[in-house]
Structure formats: structure tokens, C-alpha cells
Amino acid sequence: MEDRIGVFVCHCGINIAATVDVQAAVEAARTYPGVVHAEDYQYMCSDPGQKMIRERIKEKGLNGVVVASCSPNLHEVTFRNAVGQAGLNPYRCEIANIREHCSWIHTNRSQATRKAVRIIEAVVEKVKLNEELTPLALPMTKRVLVIGGGIAGIQASLDMGNAGYEVILVERESSIGGHMAQLSETFPTLDCSQCILTPKMVAVGHHPNIKLYTYAEVAEVSGYVGNFQVKIRKKPGYVDFDKCIGCGICMEKCPVEVPSEFEEGLTKRKAIYIPFPQAVPAKAVIDAAHCLYFQTGKCRICEKLCPTGAIDYEQEDVIVEEEVGAIVVATGYQLYGMERIGEYGGGRYENVINGLQFERLLSASGPTEGEVRRPSDGQVPKRVAFISCVGSRDSELHKPYCSKVCCMYLAKHAMLYKHRVPDGQPIVFYIDVRSDGKGYEEFVQRAQEEDQVTYIRGKVSKIYANNGELVVLAADTLSGKPLEVRCDLVVLGMAIISSPGIEDLVRKLKIGVDVYGFLTEAHPKLRPMETLTPGIFLAGCGQAPRDIPDTVAQASGAAAKVLELFSQEELYHDPIVATVDEDLCSGCGLCISLCPYDAREMEVQEGKKIAQVNEVKCEGCGSCVAGCPSGASQQRNFRDEQLLKMAEAILSSEDRVG
């Protein structure tokens, strides 16, 4: 077949054109062997740009297309679709990345132009040998797994359940609700968190399409988009959930007291407990690490008292298997530990508390029934310091990122404290106040003006206890004076970090995390709810710190992505996968050990071992291709001969532009 390749060079506004001489690149491409047409346009991805490509394919009888533009991550799909509409096999279209790989990283125009031409020529060589491919069709299980039952997981589950799909919601605690269930009132409108959350929790509990596994964890995930097999480990709570009616008699009589996780250690729970009265499901579990019976072999009071005989000390781990087509990861956050901040007492002072603890003090259902009383002696604090950026925005010692919600919740804390203690004095210490949401800046203004919250710009250098008070050493950087403020209570706006155990979960899911342990999205702007593993989506603080409105929006977005996936009859899998040349394969099995997707499997044909490719599982990463000692493994459209031709073009001694 004669090569009739068209090269389309994009200016990308000035992103490319400012550094690369687009005209010169077009001229060079036009005379390259196999190229029959070359042309430039300001925005090739726009409608007129795509139209231009479609028309030229027909006019010039092109059988291959190279678009010299941005990264294929961005618009490969766009241009392949355009090419397909013109009747050409989409896999005969390739992107030459002259933006991220060239114009953005260079400043010398003539050198950048020479490099861009080389990149284009190399990709022309690749397209010449590209096969025409068709995506592989495969069936799909239209059920979805949601990991994490906080507000993100709840919202995503409800959206998808309401759309008619079966949802499996796995929560590691014994109740759904997450951190939002702990909050008092929420900024910027001060709705009661319980009032807006608990109806959703109840809706999840009763939803015919939502199957809830609480006190359970994802143990194992295998398979691929549309066809995941998930093993869920139901932890032994030593209570038969089918029999437990949540009456709470066991909790009343249990003799063991343990700091309550839900109350952030401000009060006690029993060894058998329901974490909070509004729990969904309202089922008790036994904390075996503290239960007298498990520790000493004596007690069993709960068993004697349970009216339904739900206590079962013999319970063990139960593994249940579920098949799903998509997964939403909504694992949430935890607060950075106060013990990491030595200068603020390192968690040693009872009256230095974190934001979630103060939420509990403000909450009508909290340990003080909403009265602000400090933990050490139950006194009403008359002066309270609220410190922002504790552990956040500290690249030297702690986390360099902004935790996003602290400015707002500290303003809310100070405001609510003032409402509860009108003669009290709230002081917020800040670096700067970030209030970039709808109604947020007005809210902060209101705290300052209507509720007379004192805002002091400056970092706190030290907190220490003295005569039952806390002394806060700080600098007022606006007046340039050192300050020593005596307070009764200090609330630290601790950094938000990823949930415990996230490293373990991402290994099971084969998705990525960044250096801080936050889940990595496929693209920070255009694909914020997807991971790079098809069929796995993200919602909530597991991806990055965010507030409730953003979390709910992202959760609904992730749900929409799942619905988009489920709207298809069957799935199409990218055909750019590994292949094996059976004549060359020696059956050494190296590829099997290298494959991260379990896509290579040994097969014996007439006594000869051959490492076959499961094309559905193969993600085309190329590990086996690179590792194959005999060259039997090849990647479609990235065959060795193609790569060698590309290398030749890149390394050619002949420069075709000045």
C-alpha cells in the first residue's frame, strides 16, 4: 500500500506557535517521504480543525494521519474519533506531542523547531506501520462497588442506586456517616450536619438497590473494568446483625469503658457499642481488644442480657464475593496527629484539641450537649485560640499543601463559640484566610464583624500550660509585635491527611497515590473523578482535602461517570495490547512475572509452552514486551520495527529545517 499520510500541525494558540516555527514545521513535513499533505491551524482540536482533517482525508485520499499538537493524553481520542468519522481506521491516526515534549520545555525557537520536526517525522514513520485495529468487545456487570461510607460514598451510592443500578457499599466502621456525622453545624449556612446527613444515611439503609456491608473491608480485587471480582472481609463484630435490634441494653450493662472514637476521645464508650445514636445500621459490635470476656475469659454479661440472642463470641472473619463492573473509591481522610507538633504540646495538653474534637463540643449530641466546656475541668472557656495551618503549608517539617477546609471551619468554630459564650473571646491565628467558595468570604466577614472574632495574622510558635491556663506565644505580623496570649482552650486546625490503610488498598486496586497518600486522578482538570485504571473512580477527601459541597459534587460526578460506563451495552477494550509470536516464544515465563495485570498465562500447545496474552486483561503497559528475551512479545502498533524506525528518524543526521 502506498503511504498517503497527512500531517496537521496545531498552533495551540501561542502554546506551540510561540516557541515552534509552525510554518517551517509544515514545510518540512510536506516534503517528508510518505507525506502527501501538511497543514497548520490555530486550534486543531476545535470543530473547524477537526473538520479540516476529515475533509483532507477525503480530498487527498489519506490513509494515515499525524496530528502534531499536545499530549495524546489530552486529545488522542478526539482526533481518532474525527479520523474514524471520515472513514479511516482510527488507529491510523497518531499524535506527535510537540507541546509538552517540546514547546513548553524549550525556549530556543530554532532548536525547538528542529526538535518538533524530528518528533513529527518519527511519528510519521510509526503511522506508516500502524495496523488497522478494532476495539475488543466484552460483556459488563452493571453493579458498582463503593468503598467508604462517608458523605462521598453515601452520595455516590444514592445517585447510582436511584438510577437503578445495584450498589455494594463497604464501610470499615460499624456505621456509615464518616466524619460528617461528627460535625456540629456546617459552613457557610450553619445547617446542622446531622440534620442534612442522617436522612441520607437512612435512605442508604433502606434503599432497595444498595447492599450495605458495614464493619467490613475490601480484601481482594481482581478482574478489570466491567468485570471486577471483589472479596469483602466482614470483620467479626461478635454480634449477629440479623438478630441485633439496636436496643442498646448490652451497652448499658457492659462494664468496660474505652475512649470513644466517634467522640474523638472526649468521652467513653463501652466495649460493646453502637458508635452514635443515629448510626446506620444501628447494630452493636464488640471491640475484642477491650472486651473483658475476650481478654480474661469472664463476663459474658451482654450475652445474658441480649433480648434477641444476637451475641456470638464464636464469630470469625467471613469473606463474601461480589462481582461488579465499576468501583468508586471514597475512603476519606484523617487528621494529622497533634503529637507531631511538639511546640504545641505534642498532644499532651488536655485543653489543646483538634477541630473534630471541637465539633463534638459544639454538637448538640456531643459529650457536653453542645455547651462549650473544656476537657480538663468542664469549665466554660472564656478565651479560645483557633490556630490555622497546623501541619499544613509547612514544606520543611510537615505537609506542604493547603488542607482547604480549616480556614472556613475555624471561622465557623469561632462564630459558634461566640454564639454559645457571648462574653467569650475567640481569637483566630492565621497565615492568610482562604475563603474561596460560594458565600464563604461573606461568612468570614460575618465572623469578624458581627461576632467580633479577633483575627491575628501570625504563626503561633509555642503553646504551653501554666497555672491551669494555656499560654500561646505568637507574632502579630501586621503590627510586628510578639504576643503572649493566655487562653483557656486552644483548637488546632490540623492538616488533613489520607485515611489509614490507603497504601494497602491502592495496591489491591492497582491505582496510584501521590507522595502524600492522596489518590491520583487520571487528569487533574479534565478527568478528576477517574483513575488511570479503567472502571475505578474517585470521590471525596481520599483524592485531596475538600469540603462538603465539593465532596458531594465530586461524588455525584463519579456516579455520573459510572452511569456513563453502564449506559453502554458492552465494553470496548483498547486493542493496543501485547501479542505473542508463538514461533519465537520459548515459554520462559518472564512475562508472567512481569505483568502487573495477570494478563499473561502459560499454555501448553502440542508439548510446547507458550505465554499467551489475555487481551481483555492486558492494559498495554509494555512491561512484558520490554522484558521478553526473545522478542516474541510485541505490542500492537508499538512493534520493535516501528520503534526502530522512529529512533532512526529522531537520530537521522539530516536536519530538514534551519
Next chain:
Amino acid sequence: MRILYYPGCTLKTTAKNFEESAIAALRVLDVELVELKRWNCCGTVYSLASDDLIHKLAPVRNLIRVKEEGGSRVLTLCSMCYNTLKRANSFFREDKEAGEKMNQFMDREENYTGDVEVLHILELLRDEVGFAAISQKVQAALGQLRVAPYYGCLLLRPREIAIDDPENPTLLERLFASLGIEAVDFPYRNECCGAYQTVDQVDLVVERTYKMVNMARNNGANLIATSCPLCQFNLETRQEDVQDKYADFVQMPVVYFTQIMGAALGVREKELRFDLNRYQASELIYGR
């Protein structure tokens, strides 16, 4: 255990009580300090200018002395000596070019490569002697003492050479616990003593001393223990000026931690040189 030891000037002059008590206390713990045969000034204040190599020569020369005596590490008592030797050594290790230049300048010395380890006595006690071993050697019950442990800055700053968590140090507290002595909560334990401001801004140091001693007392302490001769000087000597300024001020003895350690380990009182301290701690310790 025998270990080479760099005393520095102060321990031979105004802080003899530090040196003598440390040597005696360590002897009880089977640690023998072998003083370097030759040594010079530690440099006193570490120069912060990265190209100011001449000021880094003094500490490095001392490290060369250690090599000459066949040593691979050297112990210091004085916080300031620890700080300058340790930092000059780190600088030498990290900036190869500067190190080469310094070697060329010191052309009569053996070339130095940064391979000597600088150790503070508190590190040795924690990591090599061990608190458990120390508590087994305790001879005298000093339960009447309420010590405010004072670290100052030089053992903790900069963070890279800190012997403990600079924001929340616990090393002295743990040492005292192993000696059966209570350490009180002393939030100013890592605040600045005023350092050399004591020369030309006496009042600044007087104010700091007033605050610190009062806090120690308010938190229940009857004694302040330090590891730095400059801190010791400021906190102790400036109490006289404090007294002149604030009539209600009550003085408090400020001793080296090694003096208390020696007392607990049964070292003879004479060797601990409480006579060199301005405010007598012997009554507290020995009940007379």
C-alpha cells in the same frame, strides 16, 4: 569504655564544675574520658556565612587532632563546642569543594575527610550507656529534688544536628527519671537564654532570667539543670541583677546536669564542685 574527649576553654576555666562532675559521674558508669593531647578553640560561634571558611578551620583542626590520636569519634560536654564541631563537620562533609579548599589552606595538617563522629555526652548516655544501666547504678535517693531541665538552643538547633526533638525534647527528663529524680514540666526548656546579649543588653537577659526562673519555680522546681556553660552563666549570674530589679524575686540554684547525676550515682560531694556554683545546691541535695 574509653572515648576521646574535647573539653573546650570554658570547662577549663569557669565551668570546672561541669568537667569534673562529668568525668567523675561517667567513671561510675565505666566510661573513661581521654582528653585530646592537643586541642584549640572550638570556634565558639558557628559562622553562618557559607563562604566564611576561615571561621570553620578551628573546629576542623580539632577533628584532625582526633584523627591524629587514632580516634574515629570525639565526645563534647559543652553545648557550644558540640554545636560548632558538629556543624563544621557536617559542612565539611556536604561541601566537598569548600572542604578541599580548607585542606589546602591547612597544608601542614593531614587532609581531613569529615569522617570523625562528634558526640554529645547526653547522646552517649542515652544510646550507649543506656538509661536502664544508669538506673541500676543509682546510689542516692534524691526524691526531694524537683529539677527544671533546661536545654537551651545549641543542642537542638539547627534541627539537622539536634540530639533530640527540637520542639519537644525529652532526653534530660528521661535521664532524670532513670536517676529517680523528678523533672518538672518546664515549657521554657528550649527557649533562648539570651546568649551573648548578656554582654551589651544585660536587661534583656535579666528579663529572660526572671521569667524562666519564675516559671521553673511556679511549676514546682527547686533546681535548674543545664548542659551549657553560657546558659548556666546567664541563668545563674544574672539572678543577681534580677534581684536588684525585682525585690520579690527568689533565687534558685542552676547546676550542670552532671552534678546531679554524680550525686545520684554516689560520687563524693567534693568531686562535684558545688563550691563553684553561685547558689548552693548542696543543701537541697545533701540536706545541709
